[in-house]
Each structure stands twice: as C-alpha cells, then as structure tokens.
Amino acid sequence: MPSPAIPSLFTPVRFGAIELRNRIVMASMTRGRSSNAGLVPTPLHVEYYRQRASAGLLMSEAVWVSQRAIGFVNVPGLFTSEQLAGWRAVTDAVHAEGGRIFAQLAHSGAVSHPDFFDGDLPLAPSAINPGLRSFTPGGFKDTVTPRAMSTEEIHATVDDYRIAARNAKLAGFDGVELHCATTYLLPEFLNSALNRRTDAYGGNAANRARIVFQVLEAMIAEWGPGRVGIKLAPTFAMGGFGPTHETPSTYDYLVDGLNGLSLSHLQIVRARENLHGTPVAALQDTVAYYRARFRGTLVANGGFDRNVADAAVRSEAADLVSFATPFIGNPDLVERLRHELPLSPSDSKTYYQGGARGYIDYPLAERDRSAGT
Numbered sequence: 329m330p331s332p333a334i335p336s337l338f339t340p341v342r343f344g345a346i347e348l349r350n351r352i353v354m355a356s357m358t359r360g361r362s363s364n365a366g367l368v369p370t371p372l373h374v375e376y377y378r379q380r381a382s383a384g385l386l387m388s389e390a391v392w393v394s395q396r397a398i399g400f401v402n403v404p405g406l407f408t409s410e411q412l413a414g415w416r417a418v419t420d421a422v423h424a425e426g427g428r429i430f431a432q433l434a435h436s437g438a439v440s441h442p443d444f445f446d447g448d449l450p451l452a453p454s455a456i457n458p459g460l461r462s463f464t465p466g467g468f469k470d471t472v473t474p475r476a477m478s479t480e481e482i483h484a485t486v487d488d489y490r491i492a493a494r495n496a497k498l499a500g501f502d503g504v505e506l507h508c509a510t511t512y513l514l515p516e517f518l519n520s521a522l523n524r525r526t527d528a529y530g531g532n533a534a535n536r537a538r539i540v541f542q543v544l545e546a547m548i549a550e551w552g553p554g555r556v557g558i559k560l561a562p563t564f565a566m567g568g569f570g571p572t573h574e575t576p577s578t579y580d581y582l583v584d585g586l587n588g589l590s591l592s593h594l595q596i597v598r599a600r601e602n603l604h605g606t607p608v609a610a611l612q613d614t615v616a617y618y619r620a621r622f623r624g625t626l627v628a629n630g631g632f633d634r635n636v637a638d639a640a641v642r643s644e645a646a647d648l649v650s651f652a653t654p655f656i657g658n659p660d661l662v663e664r665l666r667h668e669l670p671l672s673p674s675d676s677k678t679y680y681q682g683g684a685r686g687y688i689d690y691p692l693a694e695r696d697r698s699a700g701t
C-alpha cells in the first residue's frame with residue numbers, strides 16, 4: 329500500500345525559499361512573441377503564462393540580460409523599464425492564479441549574429457564559430473566567428489546578470505534561473521573546444537566555470553538564499569557544439585561548487601540519445617549521476633511523460649520534473665496529468681513565431697471533451 333509519505337507529482341514541495349503546490353515545472357521555452365522594437369512582453373505573454381499557472385512553477389522563456397546578450401528574434405529582455413513593466417503584468421497574472429514564476433536569465437554568446445548589433449560581432453569566450461544557425465530578423469543565418477571577450481567585458485557581463493536579477497525582483501518574479509544549458513554564452517565558456525582562453529577564464533575546469541560562479545554569486549547577492557537556480561545540459565550536442573573529453577570533469581567541478589551555494593534548485597536536462605563511445609558516456613543516466621553529486625533540490629527535464637515523471641518523484645530520483653513541449657499544446661497540463669487525460673499535440677511551425685496562433689489558442693481538456701461529444 330502506498331504510504332502517504334511517498335511524494336507524487338502532485339504533492340506540494342519546498343523549493344528553496346518558497347512552497348510550490350505541485351512538483352510539475354514548466355521548463356523555459358523561447359516563443360518569439362515580443363515582436364516589437366523594445367522587445368517588451370505583451371498582453372499575449374500575460375495570457376500565455378496565466379493559462380499555464382497551475383504548474384507548481386513556471387520558468388519564463390530565456391530573457392536577455394542586456395542589449396549585447398540578444399541573439400534570437402523577438403525574444404523579450406529584462407533590462408529596460410518598458411520590459412520590466414511588461415513582465416510585471418505577467419507575474420501579476422500568474423500570482424492572481426496562485427502560481428509561481430521564475431525568470432530565466434540568458435546571454436546568447438556566439439549563437440547570436442552581427443545582424444543584431446549593426447554589424448558588430450557577437451561576444452564569446454574565444455573567436456571560434458560554433459557552426460550553428462542563428463534565428464535573426466532576416467530568418468535563419470549561419471553563425472559567424474565571434475569576438476573573444478576581454479576581461480573587462482566579462483566583468484561587465486557579470487554585472488549585466490546582476491542588474492537583470494535585480495530587475496526580475498522589481499518585475500515581481502519569485503526567483504531567477506540561470507540559463508547554463510544548450511548553446512548560449514555560459515555553456516560556451518564550459519566547453520573546452522569553444523573556450524580556448526589562456527587567462528583566468530579558460531584552460532582548466534576551475535577557470536572555465538569561473539564566470540558561472542561569478543554570475544551566480546551576483547544573482548544571489550540580489551536575491552538571497554533559495555531564490556536562484558541553474559539549468560545545465562552537460563550532454564547537449566548540436567552542430568559544432570558538443571561535449572569534449574573535458575566535459576564530465578568540468579561539470580563535476582561546477583556541480584560540486586554549486587553545493588556550496590544556497591540555490592533553489594539544479595535543473596538537469598537528461599540525455600535521451602545513446603552516449604556510448606562519446607566523451608560523456610558516463611553521463612548516460614544523467615539524472616542519477618547528478619542526483620548523487622548535488623545535495624540540493626533537483627529538477628529533472630527531458631522527454632518525460634506522466635508515468636516516468638511520477639515514478640522519478642516517487643523513487644526520489646528527482647524532487648520535481650519539468651516539462652517543456654507538452655505545455656505548449658496543453659495549458660492545463662497539470663489537470664491532464666492528474667486525471668490521466670490525453671495530451672494534445674502542438675504545431676512546431678508556431679513554436680517560435682505566429683502571434684496568438686499556436687500560443688494562447690490551445691483548448692483546455694474540458695473544452696476538448698465537450699467539443700467531442
């Protein structure tokens with residue numbers, strides 16, 4: 329007989345300094361709906377996040393910490409007063425529904441494009457083209473060879489994160505998550521193929537991780553304990569951006585250091601591909617690997633369905649599970665999981681563009697069912 333002490337996906341949980349009403353997190357999703365010159369969140373954003381507020385916690389889409397951080401079309405920022413006001417309307421709407429929301433802070437680094445900077449080169453750890461595609465106002469374009477950041481630019485970037493973290497507080501967020509996953513600036517610093525620096529920010533694990541700790545410390549200085557988390561995807565590979573033989577030891581060093589900070593959480597994106605024969609084969613069972621290393625609250629992400637997610641929480645393999653794609657077509661994902669209702673598919677053509685379409689027009693399960701009778 330299941331003991332009431334065993335948590336399920338629907339059991340409330342302490343999350344750093346706050347309480348969440350369930351263990352279902354909406355993972356960050358860039359949706360490209362700030363189609364205005366100021367990159368300001370709009371009433372569409374208010375409605376999109378409000379519709380999904382029954383999640384225990386919403387992670388905002390990745391938001392730019394500064395003008396120089398921009399690198400994907402129509403993605404909102406958190407560095408002007410207009411942007412703050414736009415986000416305030418979002419956080420108010422989520423709170424009015426009893427929900428909680430963190431801002432995910434981001435800098436695109438080498439996957440940006442000169443088109444965002446009047447022809448100036450994007451900033452990166454080293455002048456190495458990651459060989460990816462950048463979604464610019466003129467469509468997808470190949471990335472270029474970026475400019476290596478000076479030490480002063482690294483310090484200024486840490487400050488940008490600090491100010492954006494402060495802005496997140498002013499805009500009414502409940503906390504902040506550092507985007508240190510996939511292809512953006514910080515995972516570039518962690519990657520020994522893309523970071524060839526010979527100064528204090530490259531050359532070994534401690535140096536590659538230095539900027540991440542400096543950013544986290546700046547964010548924690550603004551928010552205090554239990555309100556700052558981080559998202560990592562150590563096995564992520566795309567184009568010329570992939571794990572190296574130094575990836576496991578670099579992330580080991582990083583995660584060991586995270587134990588010394590009072591973070592709200594570590595969100596880990598698990599590997600779904602077979603890593604046999606790759607430099608990160610040891611990270612195949614990604615969630616278990618970092619569960620054993622990280623002593624705080626662990627959020628597991630990546631291709632979870634209801635049963636696998638619930639089993640992960642019940643077995644304490646993870647404390648919470650985050651879902652991204654399922655939340656696009658199912659604003660009431662929590663209710664659907666709770667009642668084991670079927671999930672609706674979503675249209676990938678409107679993932680990153682399309683205004684209201686494919687954004688705020690997915691029906692609730694109730695409406696699906698009554699429409700079918």
Ligand SMILES: Cc1cc2nc3c(=O)[nH]c(=O)nc-3n(C[C@H](O)[C@H](O)[C@H](O)COP(=O)(O)O)c2cc1C
Binds near residue numbers: 631653
């Ligand atoms: C449309 C879309 C946009 C995304 N944007 C972000 C983002 O802004 N920040 C981020 O950390 N991850 C982003 N991701 C990755 C997701 O947060 C998540 O890690 C990934 O989709 C795996 O979770 P899932 O299998 O539940 O979709 C995005 C994913 C999708 C589908």
